[in-house]
Amino acid sequence: MSEFDIIQNYFANQGLNRDEVILGIGDDAAITKVATGLEQVITTDTLTSGVHFPIDTAPEAIGHKSLAVNLSDLAAMGAEPVWFTMNLSLPEYDKDWLNRFVSGLFALAAKHNICLIGGDTVKGPLSISIQAAGQLPAGSALRRSGAKTGDKIFVSGFIGDAALAFACRDGQLDISQQDLLKVNQVLNMPEARNLLGQKLRGLANSAIDISDGLSADLTHILVASGRGATIDLQKLPLSEIFLKHAEQIGGHGLALGFGDDYELCFTAPEKNVNKIIKIGQDLDCPVTVIGEVEKEPGLRFKDVYGLNISITEKGYDHFANV
Amino acid sequence: MSEFDIIQNYFANQGLNRDEVILGIGDDAAITKVATGLEQVITTDTLTSGVHFPIDTAPEAIGHKSLAVNLSDLAAMGAEPVWFTMNLSLPEYDKDWLNRFVSGLFALAAKHNICLIGGDTVKGPLSISIQAAGQLPAGSALRRSGAKTGDKIFVSGFIGDAALAFACRDGQLDISQQDLLKVNQVLNMPEARNLLGQKLRGLANSAIDISDGLSADLTHILVASGRGATIDLQKLPLSEIFLKHAEQIGGHGLALGFGDDYELCFTAPEKNVNKIIKIGQDLDCPVTVIGEVEKEPGLRFKDVYGLNISITEKGYDHFANV
Numbered sequence: 130m131s132e133f134d135i136i137q138n139y140f141a142n143q144g145l146n147r148d149e150v151i152l153g154i155g156d157d158a159a160i161t162k163v164a165t166g167l168e169q170v171i172t173t174d175t176l177t178s179g180v181h182f183p184i185d186t187a188p189e190a191i192g193h194k195s196l197a198v199n200l201s202d203l204a205a206m207g208a209e210p211v212w213f214t215m216n217l218s219l220p221e222y223d224k225d226w227l228n229r230f231v232s233g234l235f236a237l238a239a240k241h242n243i244c245l246i247g248g249d250t251v252k253g254p255l256s257i258s259i260q261a262a263g264q265l266p267a268g269s270a271l272r273r274s275g276a277k278t279g280d281k282i283f284v285s286g287f288i289g290d291a292a293l294a295f296a297c298r299d300g301q302l303d304i305s306q307q308d309l310l311k312v313n314q315v316l317n318m319p320e321a322r323n324l325l326g327q328k329l330r331g332l333a334n335s336a337i338d339i340s341d342g343l344s345a346d347l348t349h350i351l352v353a354s355g356r357g358a359t360i361d362l363q364k365l366p367l368s369e370i371f372l373k374h375a376e377q378i379g380g381h382g383l384a385l386g387f388g389d390d391y392e393l394c395f396t397a398p399e400k401n402v403n404k405i406i407k408i409g410q411d412l413d414c415p416v417t418v419i420g421e422v423e424k425e426p427g428l429r430f431k432d433v434y435g436l437n438i439s440i441t442e443k444g445y446d447h448f449a450n451v
Numbered sequence: 452m453s454e455f456d457i458i459q460n461y462f463a464n465q466g467l468n469r470d471e472v473i474l475g476i477g478d479d480a481a482i483t484k485v486a487t488g489l490e491q492v493i494t495t496d497t498l499t500s501g502v503h504f505p506i507d508t509a510p511e512a513i514g515h516k517s518l519a520v521n522l523s524d525l526a527a528m529g530a531e532p533v534w535f536t537m538n539l540s541l542p543e544y545d546k547d548w549l550n551r552f553v554s555g556l557f558a559l560a561a562k563h564n565i566c567l568i569g570g571d572t573v574k575g576p577l578s579i580s581i582q583a584a585g586q587l588p589a590g591s592a593l594r595r596s597g598a599k600t601g602d603k604i605f606v607s608g609f610i611g612d613a614a615l616a617f618a619c620r621d622g623q624l625d626i627s628q629q630d631l632l633k634v635n636q637v638l639n640m641p642e643a644r645n646l647l648g649q650k651l652r653g654l655a656n657s658a659i660d661i662s663d664g665l666s667a668d669l670t671h672i673l674v675a676s677g678r679g680a681t682i683d684l685q686k687l688p689l690s691e692i693f694l695k696h697a698e699q700i701g702g703h704g705l706a707l708g709f710g711d712d713y714e715l716c717f718t719a720p721e722k723n724v725n726k727i728i729k730i731g732q733d734l735d736c737p738v739t740v741i742g743e744v745e746k747e748p749g750l751r752f753k754d755v756y757g758l759n760i761s762i763t764e765k766g767y768d769h770f771a772n773v
Contacts, residue, residue, distance in 0.1 A: 151490060152592070152594070155595075155675075156528070156594055156595050156596075156675075157494065157524040157525075157527040157528050157595070157658075157659055157660060158492045158493055158494035158524045158525060158527070158528045158530070158585070159492070159493045159494070160490050160491070160492055160493075160528070160592050161490065161491045161492075161493060162485070162490050162491065162589070163484070163485040163491065165487045168473060168482050168483065168484050169482070169483045169484065169485065169491075170480045170481070170482055170483075171480055171481045171482075171483060171534075171536060171568060171569060171584075172479065172480035172481070172569060173536045173538055173569060173570060173571055173582065174538075174571050175538045175540065175571045175573045175580075177540065177573050177574075177575045180573060180574060180575060181573075202479040202480045203479075203480060205479040205480070206478070206479050206480045206482070208480070212493075214493060214495045214582055216495055216496075216497045216538065216580035216582075218497065218499065218578060246493060247493060247494060247495060248495060249495055249496050249497045249580070251497045251499050251502060251503075251578075252499075252502060253499045253502060253576065253578060254575065254576050256540060256573075256575060256578065258497075258538040258571070258580045260495065260536055260538075260582045262493075263480070267484070270474070270482050272474070272478055273477075273478050273479070274478075336479075337479055338479060353477075353478075
């Protein structure tokens, strides 16, 4: 099986077309267009076996997540997904693995109407680099740098379940099979919040996706915006499963410090709060206000008793006693 | 040194800006624009250590070639380079290696005025995936499928020197140090023919870059165009160094079958021949007519005695007695 055959058999016929794609797979390069008045949003992320996922992860999940992490970046900018390219490094030709990988990849691509337009397949350790392009009206992108003093801080969905799934990997945690399946789904098959991201254009002042942990990612917004914030720990959106095991795994700190949730963290003026909460309800994606942007730089936390506490370092170890 | 520090120290300040890049490195994604009336051309290629280059290749050359192979795809479409993203897998943090890699990468980027707008850096075996975008007037891209019966077939520069350099790697070939330096330069630091490619818009009917060998790449054009061709082996543009060693390494076949030259192969109507040759002269990049597109499918060769010969398989072994 040559590289050419792999492309033909697994990637060339994804069953998706978009007007923006003039020429897809098969020439020296693809040809795309961007309609007048739109801008393009470009992101890229690599997932490597043994670093970003264990070697025995289901191939469907690897295909799904490789695209999802990129879709999540587009969501954080408020962009509609359009096309992607993929560089796939494969240790060997494994028909079953490839079929399953492609089924996970293209199921998510179809859901978000994003076309594969090109790529490169090489022999090597398992690694997937995807580059994704989105589009949005000129000037409407949600940047990290737009947070304003007084903005409410929001988080979509629930955070911490991916961290919980990760903590379960060593088998030390007492968790039911049913709960484990649920949190593994979050870790391995994250949902990208593209519909929410697009609806936030014009309503939110800044946004980021939570890949490195809420603490670190919100700090990126605050630094880029020259602002600070206080988070009310009581308001963190934690799932029932997370709360059930919170004690065992070091409390709220894990939800703040771990990441891999691929939820959105964003800020918006108070006047837009109701509108945004309604959007979340309509999309079946709850959004929660967890704090407020302040003039004074730094990220501060209010604990469950309403007391201000100071956290000087990132990382969930430091939150163990919160 | 964190991933964040690596990006800040080595990649964030390349000293290049373009109007098309609205937001570069530093947010969830970059933002670009495409002017009305233009289309975008997108390509991606991965180079992996031990597969595409020996582990001890000079870091400058790895940086250069990682970008050059992508620029060459843009050249084959006739596109002006605009921006690129890079996924870099690094086995360790090596300051000296990174400085040298970046110097090779950005020297070529500056020459072609192409901006790095984003990327991802992960720990893993050395591998570089670059995705490059170019632009051109809508509808003007040079595709593989446009060759017409009667078109003359052209090749830019010289072919075969990269193959010669590769053949020298085992040290079996009797070649002077000076000649070895020259052919290694071709193999490791290929020139991308972007200025030529852009000038060919409106003059050439089809084009491809020679990465897999003239035989294989021209066949891609012929199959996509539903045509055939005859190549006059006497007209192949071979360098003095190549001719000096042709006997030792299996004759012209190596120039036809090896690839890695990153020259352009293209077809154009006879009426444009003089104009195209003049363009090559002006760019200091000779272009040579090597054959003609024919109605009958298949790739045929005329040998040095003017006799038609048949070559049924690709690959330079089969050319050993030409």
